[in-house]
Amino acid sequence: MVKRIVIEHPDIVLYEKDKKYNVEDDVKKPFRNVVNTGSLEIRKGTFRMLDSKHNPILKTDNISLEVNNIKLDSAIVKQDIPFQYKDYNLRCGRVFYRASRFYSITADSLQATDSSVAVTDFKLVPQYGRKQFTKMLSEEKDLFNVEAKSITLPYVNWGFVNDTLFVHAPKAVLDKVAANIYRNKEPKDDPTRKKLYSEALRNLDFDLKIERLVMRNSYIEYEEQLNFSRPAASVSFSRFNADIKHIYSAVNKKQIPATVIRVNALFMKKSPMSVTWSFNVPDASDAFTIKGRLQGLQGKSLNELSMPLMNIATDSDIKDVRFTINGNRNNATGSFAINYDNMKVAVYKKDGKEKNRFMSAIGNLIVKNDSNEKLKRTDIKVDRLKDKSVFNFLWRCLQEGLKQTLLPKAVTAVLPEGGKKQKKKD
Template sequence: MNKKTFKIFLLVVSILSIYKIVEYRVTKKLDAYLITQELNYDTLSINLLFGNITLENVSKKKDSLQLSAEKLEIKGVSYYQYLKNNSIYIQDLKTINSTITGKILKKGHKKETRKDSSKKAPLDLKIDNIDFENVEIDIQKNDNFPLTVKNISFVINDFELDTSQNKSIPFLYSNLEVSVIDFETQYSKVQKVKFSKLIFEKDNLSLDSLEIVPLKSREKYIYHVSEEKELMTLLSEKVVISDIKISEKEKFNFTANHILFEEVFFNLYLDGTVLEHPDKRKDLYSKSLRELPFNIDIKNVEIKKSKIVYEEYTIEGNKPGILNFDNLNAQISNINNNSVRENNVTTAKIQSNFMKYSPLDIEWIFDINNKNDNFRIKGSLFDVNSKNMSSFLLPTMNVKMDGYIDKMYFDFEGNDYTSNGKLNLDFKNFNIKVLDKDKSKKKVLSWLANLFIKDSSKNGIVKVATENVERDRTKSFWNFFWKNVEKGLQNSLI
């Protein structure tokens, strides 16, 4: 080895030695810092040349939550950005096979810390790519109900932390992709929600096998709620939301071009025999949407091949009254609570078969930002027989109706207080039977009921108007709609 080669060799060895010494000291300092942050791990390795950090078997306890990962990789840390701009820039952040367990504490349980009088400058953090693979969750929420997820994976590109303002989304990004497998959580003593798969990518979200299911039987659920309410079952094969945009200026904003619900089964069961009906206001849909704590703008909602079943148990010993809406399809346009937008009229067009065989068409119009909650609902119903009419009235009111409705056209306009409208009927052979508890006919009451039925209206076409039908504001919009139909039938028959 000549003298020149020896000098080069010595220089290389010196550089490598210095590098290793610096890397060792940086590792020690980082190790000491991570201990102060209560971050536990088995091994820590650093590559100063490329700005890479790797931790294996990492775990951290945050309040009552335990976070762990098989591996945490940080690549491409920029020394230049840190030294010149006092900011943290990272090319890639990745975790592999992570778990989150424990319990989310209520805010009141959080330990108070003294506020530093000297305001710290907001942290400037930028990460080109974040990749969390195979995250498993098994936690207890602050309402003491469980939440489990078998697998979450997500990728965020061009992540930038934004703590300069008090925002609900304190970061910016250019792209987000999320995959969730087997999500399940309980949200009350009697209900839970779950789905098999969620995919979010390129501003589109798809949800497979969405379910909201009871945890208690129909006989027992009412004893586990604080007030009279329905037990819900919802099953949807597919939910697709297209062109989602989320932003935040003065308020959180959610927009979507199209939402599709496919093959939905929606069942509501009410036990009205145990608890009193709550004396609590139920807002119309326009008011509920108007008063959301965020802005919403959905261009179109579509419901395909679905079914709605409403059951009400009101008289002990009777079966529940039942209303079926089969083969339901709906198109809803312009769900928007932006008060400065010119066109805020929401239109819903619904087609279904009432009680399997009676075609029902509804067009429903309302303005979310109208403070009086004005609405108009019109439509038609054909071929309703006595069995269908009595399926709800007989179990809930001990009233049986015989006859046949050939055609019914309705058109009602109203607001949060009252409504007016018209009802056109073409029906045959109407007869009312009032039954006692053992289902035998109460002859005197039935005779009186039929005595007051107009002779001319037992058969034929009748056109009637309804005026000043008052809304019970402790009940839903659909109860109000039914009161208008009921008033029209009374005016037609009596």
């Protein structure tokens, strides 16, 4: 029995092996006898994991680690966690992890104990610019760039039960997240069916239970670009605050409460928006309900989205927008209402540069200039394009409401259907 082991300034390098690890030779033989120690302490260490070309996969520095009441023997090393311990305290400086071909993950610091995790200045960084990334794709794919000032789980319990991983936390906090999601429409469509969030959680193969996730003071932006000759359509949500309850997988649970997402933000940096989104993970139909309200939106702000995607520009004061969407994995129905003043419409040709004066004139002749200080209501019904994303589904629901309340049928007839690419001329 060794009471305490202290290692000063270790430089640990883990190389990729030419041959696969052999459990009998690499793990069992060194620990045929029982090993006990009161504590293991590492001070100011460094760690690197290298690939076969000695490029870093994972590295960190200024490591301080203390693990108490360690026990290893030939039986314990066969378990998912190959040693037993009472508790641990880990602190390290800057972390780098090459997560995939396209992304790396960095953080300025990491602190973890057996019951908590805290990360500062987290970044998910693309390895390529937008044009190079797009050229490398065989099918459409989003490009993510995500930062967070801090990620904190004040209490977390994790481990294995019968070889099944569990992660349970009463609360997780993400502070000052800045996320940009970009998609270029030039690569061919990805024809695979996309999962709604309820199905994605239902299909997780480990026991996840986060009672509450809070996102504070954040900024979310989505950009979609038909091709590099045209500007990207952009939709943004600033001062983004979200409170999400009951993020559960289905593993090892008899009952699961409804997942409820509540969001408050500024749409396009100016217009107050509130949304409540709820669904049930066990529901195989993936039914959901979204209720939202948007106030004080100027039409010019909406043009950043409507021009690149719909070739429509508006100049108006949109006082109030309200919507309720009830959907599932196949379709959605609901209601849409809008109150607006001084509506003017400009319809552009397919290139997005030249105004279609004839259709614009018809539009402004037929469309009502305002809603007479009342909410103009309509019912919406949309079939889901299952090879498109969740947000494409929601956008098409809102687009249908906008078409029916703001634009005459003569104008909407020339608009491209949301989510479908325009065919190129021969």
